[in-house]
Amino acid sequence: xxxxxxxxxxxxxxxxxxxxxxxxxxxxxxxxxxxxxxxxxxxxxxxxxxxxxxxxxxxxxxxxxxxxxxxxxxxxxxxxxxxxxxxxxxxxxxxxxxxxxxxxxxxxxxxxxxxxxxxxxxxxxxxxxxxxxxxxxxxxxxxxxxxxxxxxxxxxxxxxxxxxxxxxxxxxxxxxxxxxxxxxxxxxxxxxxxxxxxxxxxxxxxxxxxxxxxxxxxxxxxxxxxxxxxxxxxxxxxxxxxxxxxxx
Amino acid sequence: xxxxxxxxxxxxxxxxxxxxxxxxxxxxxxxxxxxxxxxxxxxxxxxxxxxxxxxxxxxxxxxxxxxxxxxxxxxxxxxxxxxxxxxxxxxxxxxxxxxxxxxxxxxxxxxxxxxxxxxxxxxxxxxxxxxxxxxxxxxxxxxxxxxxxxxxxxxxxxxxxxxxxxxxxxxxxxxxxxxxxxxxxxxxxxxxxxxxxxxxxxxxxxxxxxxxxxxxxxxxxxxxxxxxxxxxxxxxxxxxxxxxxxxxxxxxxxxxxxxx
Numbered sequence: 001x002x003x004x005x006x007x008x009x010x011x012x013x014x015x016x017x018x019x020x021x022x023x024x025x026x027x028x029x030x031x032x033x034x035x036x037x038x039x040x041x042x043x044x045x046x047x048x049x050x051x052x053x054x055x056x057x058x059x060x061x062x063x064x065x066x067x068x069x070x071x072x073x074x075x076x077x078x079x080x081x082x083x084x085x086x087x088x089x090x091x092x093x094x095x096x097x098x099x100x101x102x103x104x105x106x107x108x109x110x111x112x113x114x115x116x117x118x119x120x121x122x123x124x125x126x127x128x129x130x131x132x133x134x135x136x137x138x139x140x141x142x143x144x145x146x147x148x149x150x151x152x153x154x155x156x157x158x159x160x161x162x163x164x165x166x167x168x169x170x171x172x173x174x175x176x177x178x179x180x181x182x183x184x185x186x187x188x189x190x191x192x193x194x195x196x197x198x199x200x201x202x203x204x205x206x207x208x209x210x211x212x213x214x215x216x217x218x219x220x221x222x223x224x225x226x227x228x229x230x231x232x233x234x235x236x237x238x239x240x241x242x243x244x245x246x247x248x
Numbered sequence: 249x250x251x252x253x254x255x256x257x258x259x260x261x262x263x264x265x266x267x268x269x270x271x272x273x274x275x276x277x278x279x280x281x282x283x284x285x286x287x288x289x290x291x292x293x294x295x296x297x298x299x300x301x302x303x304x305x306x307x308x309x310x311x312x313x314x315x316x317x318x319x320x321x322x323x324x325x326x327x328x329x330x331x332x333x334x335x336x337x338x339x340x341x342x343x344x345x346x347x348x349x350x351x352x353x354x355x356x357x358x359x360x361x362x363x364x365x366x367x368x369x370x371x372x373x374x375x376x377x378x379x380x381x382x383x384x385x386x387x388x389x390x391x392x393x394x395x396x397x398x399x400x401x402x403x404x405x406x407x408x409x410x411x412x413x414x415x416x417x418x419x420x421x422x423x424x425x426x427x428x429x430x431x432x433x434x435x436x437x438x439x440x441x442x443x444x445x446x447x448x449x450x451x452x453x454x455x456x457x458x459x460x461x462x463x464x465x466x467x468x469x470x471x472x473x474x475x476x477x478x479x480x481x482x483x484x485x486x487x488x489x490x491x492x493x494x495x496x497x498x499x500x501x502x503x504x505x506x507x508x
Binding site for chain 1: 287289295372375376377379380382383384385386
């Protein structure tokens with residue numbers, strides 16, 4: 001279980017997280033929604049330790065995220081970045097097998113390559129992609145490679161940062177379905193941040209809406225449409241009128 | 249503007265500069281400490297050796313040969329004013345080895361390598377590749393910074409040695425072909441005049457300048473701002489800082505070697 005308790009983070013005068021409380025049960029898929037600049041990515045980066053919160057507690061399986069063996073902690077995670085964040089100097093298979101080629105999970109290069117090709121196949125890419133450079137791939141293919149990298153070391157927890165941003169609706173649907181399938185198949189705990197309501201409905205077990213640095217609403221995805229929360233209602237229906245101020 | 253507020257502004261400027269020096273010094277010490285502690289990344293080190301050392305050879309060679317040739321012409325013309333044309337081999341040798349070789353190679357490395365390191369790392373930062381490294385349990389200081397700094401520390405002295413030799417060869421070619429010097433006498437004068445301390449000082453300067461160039465590239469890259477503008481600023485700032493620090497270090501090291 002991932003648990004955030006009263007997490008606060010400011011950048012100068014910009015108070016992004018103002019006491020974030022959130023629980024993500026083990027093996028469940030939580031999707032965090034909210035407008036741009038509401039702190040969704042900051043929350044995710046705080047859990048990973050990429051950003052240090054000003055105050056509050058973050059625990060993963062009861063363990064303080066900021067204490068203990070950092071490598072062992074990070075080994076639990078896989079992450080799909082918004083832009084893919086593939087290493088452009090490395091061929092696709094080395095991107096996917098990055099973790100398997102170095103550090104505590106290191107294994108022989110042949111074996112790591114085989115695993116990478118298997119993971120590429122799992123996300124719908126053919127083995128001939130393995131030796132290409134990321135710059136030679138389309139946006140959708142790069143997302144798939146990022147997804148393959150995220151699952152390569154069979155992590156317990158997978159984070160997805162805006163997994164469908166920049167993709168056409170059909171490719172978005174494909175990526176959403178892949179994420180759902182993989183999360184269920186691996187039994188992993190998943191946390192996704194997105195604006196895309198089709199992703200929310202395809203991926204989520206539970207949904208949390210972040211607004212003004214706190215969780216505005218959280219609950220099962222099935223309850224989302226009948227939540228009665230005007231903020232959530234405005235967001236999921238994409239209305240300009242409502243309690244959330246829209247800058248025109 | 250009253251004197252108190254001017255003093256306040258001066259104080260703030262001094263504090264800003266000192267803080268920047270402090271941050272660079274801490275970054276440099278961190279980088280050096282990561283060079284000594286495992287895990288090590290031999291592939292990244294090999295790539296850095298190739299990029300910083302081998303691929304810099306053409307620009308270093310061309311810079312050195314033209315500088316050596318021009319130096320020979322200048323010394324000949326200047327020496328003629330007091331009947332000292334014969335000192336061309338000695339002054340070319342000492343000028344290239346003690347001063348021009350290391351400084352020119354250092355500045356060329358700042359232009360070619362520092363800018364490339366800063367732009368590459370800054371782009372990685374902007375595109376979240378550095379965050380990705382962290383989530384893949386890989387320390388960016390070990391994976392990106394330590395191999396580049398170590399490679400520069402080892403290869404730039406070698407580049408300086410090559411630059412010294414090519415610069416002397418440039419002077420030799422001009423002196424023998426255009427100025428009527430005897431080939432064997434020119435070479436004998438060059439070899440006889442150079443001392444071991446000249447060569448050591450040249451190589452030590454090369455190591456120092458290489459380290460400065462790589463550290464500034466990495467520092468600016470790792471601390472770049474967002475977007476294309478952030479990458480541009482990081483690249484420009486890294487080259488400016490590396491060039492100024494190399495010239496300042498040259499002055500300090502020259503003073504140190506003269507005092508020994």
